[in-house]
Amino acid sequence: MTSIKKIITISIFCFIGSALFSQNDMLNLLDSIGEKKTHNKTIATFKGSKIINAQTIEPVKKRTMDFNITHRFGNIGEASNGGGHTLYGLDNVADVRIGFDFGITDNITLGVGRSSQNELIDGFVKYRFLSQTTDNHIPFSIALYSDMSYNPQTSSQFYRGAIETSKRTELQRVSYATQLIIARKFGWRFSMELIPSYQHRNFVVGVINPDNGAEETNGIFSMGVGGRIKITQRFSIIGDYFYSFSNYRNNNSENPFFAPLALGFEIDTGGHIFHLMFTNSAGIIENNYIPHTTDDWLKGGFKFGFNISRVFNLGSKKRR
Amino acid sequence: MGKKAAVVFVIVMAITHLIKAQIYIANACEITFFSPTSIEDIAAKNTVTKPLLNVQTGDFQMKIPMISFIFDKPLMQEHFNENFVETEKFPYCFFKGKINEKIDVTKDGQYEVTSTGVLTIHGIDKERTITGTLTIKNAEITLSSKFNILFADHNIKIPALYSGIFPSDTEVKFTATLLPYKKN
Numbered sequence: 001m002t003s004i005k006k007i008i009t010i011s012i013f014c015f016i017g018s019a020l021f022s023q024n025d026m027l028n029l030l031d032s033i034g035e036k037k038t039h040n041k042t043i044a045t046f047k048g049s050k051i052i053n054a055q056t057i058e059p060v061k062k063r064t065m066d067f068n069i070t071h072r073f074g075n076i077g078e079a080s081n082g083g084g085h086t087l088y089g090l091d092n093v094a095d096v097r098i099g100f101d102f103g104i105t106d107n108i109t110l111g112v113g114r115s116s117q118n119e120l121i122d123g124f125v126k127y128r129f130l131s132q133t134t135d136n137h138i139p140f141s142i143a144l145y146s147d148m149s150y151n152p153q154t155s156s157q158f159y160r161g162a163i164e165t166s167k168r169t170e171l172q173r174v175s176y177a178t179q180l181i182i183a184r185k186f187g188w189r190f191s192m193e194l195i196p197s198y199q200h201r202n203f204v205v206g207v208i209n210p211d212n213g214a215e216e217t218n219g220i221f222s223m224g225v226g227g228r229i230k231i232t233q234r235f236s237i238i239g240d241y242f243y244s245f246s247n248y249r250n251n252n253s254e255n256p257f258f259a260p261l262a263l264g265f266e267i268d269t270g271g272h273i274f275h276l277m278f279t280n281s282a283g284i285i286e287n288n289y290i291p292h293t294t295d296d297w298l299k300g301g302f303k304f305g306f307n308i309s310r311v312f313n314l315g316s317k318k319r320r
Numbered sequence: 321m322g323k324k325a326a327v328v329f330v331i332v333m334a335i336t337h338l339i340k341a342q343i344y345i346a347n348a349c350e351i352t353f354f355s356p357t358s359i360e361d362i363a364a365k366n367t368v369t370k371p372l373l374n375v376q377t378g379d380f381q382m383k384i385p386m387i388s389f390i391f392d393k394p395l396m397q398e399h400f401n402e403n404f405v406e407t408e409k410f411p412y413c414f415f416k417g418k419i420n421e422k423i424d425v426t427k428d429g430q431y432e433v434t435s436t437g438v439l440t441i442h443g444i445d446k447e448r449t450i451t452g453t454l455t456i457k458n459a460e461i462t463l464s465s466k467f468n469i470l471f472a473d474h475n476i477k478i479p480a481l482y483s484g485i486f487p488s489d490t491e492v493k494f495t496a497t498l499l500p501y502k503k504n
Contacts, residue, residue: 025381025416026343026372026374026379026381027372027381027382027383027414027416029343029345029372029501030370030372030383040385040387043387043398043401043402043407044398044401044402061394061395061398062394063394064394064395106394134387134408134411187408188406188408188409233402233403233406233477234403234479268403269479269481270399270403270479270481270482311395313393313395
């Protein structure tokens with residue numbers, strides 16, 4: 001008796017249940033049939049290929065070219081050759097770089113550029129080999145960035161300060177910077193990245209820090225950090241900073257060195273990305289601003305600058 | 321033991337029978353939208369959506385992953401997701417409605433139908449009645465429709481810089497082939 005009742009009640013429940021199920025939200029069915037779970041890649045951790053000085057995790061997309069102009073005016077503060085007589089640095093140009101970045105695949109970018117400071121010609125490769133996913137299956141994106149630069153200045157300029165009799169080769173004019181870029185997008189508003197870096201300059205003048213006796217080295221390890229806070233969909237606050245692990249650069253009273261720190265705004269108009277910023281670094285490429293920043297924010301040694309980036313589509317072939 | 325088995329049997333029969341008989345699921349579906357502008361056309365295609373149709377009640381629902389709209393221009397795709405529909409905040413767009421006409425899967429033919437329901441894009445609900453055609457052939461149902469979506473209806477903001485260049489709506493085309501849902 002009881003078991004028959006049970007069967008009846010259970011099957012009634014069952015019919016009611018499945019009837020409700022089919023009427024209310026059929027979409028639950030999509031979950032129950034175990035749709036193939038896809039780990040979608042996080043998009044737009046950063047907008048352009050640079051934060052300010054630092055490279056972002058973002059490669060240029062496949063079959064597109066990013067044309068970018070980077071400009072740094074002179075120092076703003078009077079104590080650092082700025083002040084009213086140079087219209088707060090706007091009369092001077094610390095560095096200008098014109099660059100072209102090409103998206104080879106969605107994860108590999110090749111770029112070339114030329115800077116006015118030291119006449120540096122550089123070429124780089126950026127390879128994003130790990131992409132963060134929206135479901136946190138992969139919590140970070142990681143890219144390898146490697147830049148090589150060549151200094152074509154005249155010998156008297158390039159070997160300034162070096163001993164006359166030292167051996168001179170063409171290869172001495174080459175410098176390398178290699179970085180690992182580890183980035184995470186924490187929701188739509190905030191993205192951040194850490195940039196452990198190593199760079200090697202084939203030629204350095206063998207100077208010594210008089211305060212601690214440390215000699216200038218060809219290789220320098222440094223750690224960069226950069227981030228973006230979005231205020232609206234198209235307007236953000238951006239910043240980056242590099243600390244160099246170099247004893248020569250530590251409290252050097254004769255050739256003072258300061259860690260490059262840049263702060264600014266990012267405006268995305270859809271086609272162009274504009275950065276308006278203040279930074280104490282003069283150089284634009286890694287081989288230049290990481291080892292050679294000698295201006296002090298506290299003494300007005302910061303410059304106004306801008307980056308403009310415009311992406312062009314190459315070829316009209318359908319993607320994928 | 322025998323009674324238990326009977327209970328299980330009844331349950332299984334009830335569930336599978338009901339679902340099998342009523343629900344159709346898409347085995348192919350294509351959703352596109354198109355807006356011409358003076359500079360470039362804005363167009364994208366989504367082929368991964370699986371609409372569901374209950375032929376007994378007329379319930380028609382779908383859940384569209386926004387990230388799966390593929391554009392010709394990769395930067396346009398990024399802007400679509402990042403700046404316009406805000407895919408991270410609203411990863412899916414939904415339509416939950418009913419096909420108002422009675423569906424008889426045993427009668428082959430082409431029928432004009434309307435579907436009334438709620439369209440949710442960018443987290444904003446909008447009650448819509450959408451017209452389309454329903455074709456039945458050998459127990460296979462093909463649905464197709466063409467309708468417009470006003471960006472303002474779903475709070476999708478067009479930057480002031482583009483007002484005048486950018487259209488205020490987009491034309492959506494939808495086709496799906498549905499087959500009876502079978503439990504794996």
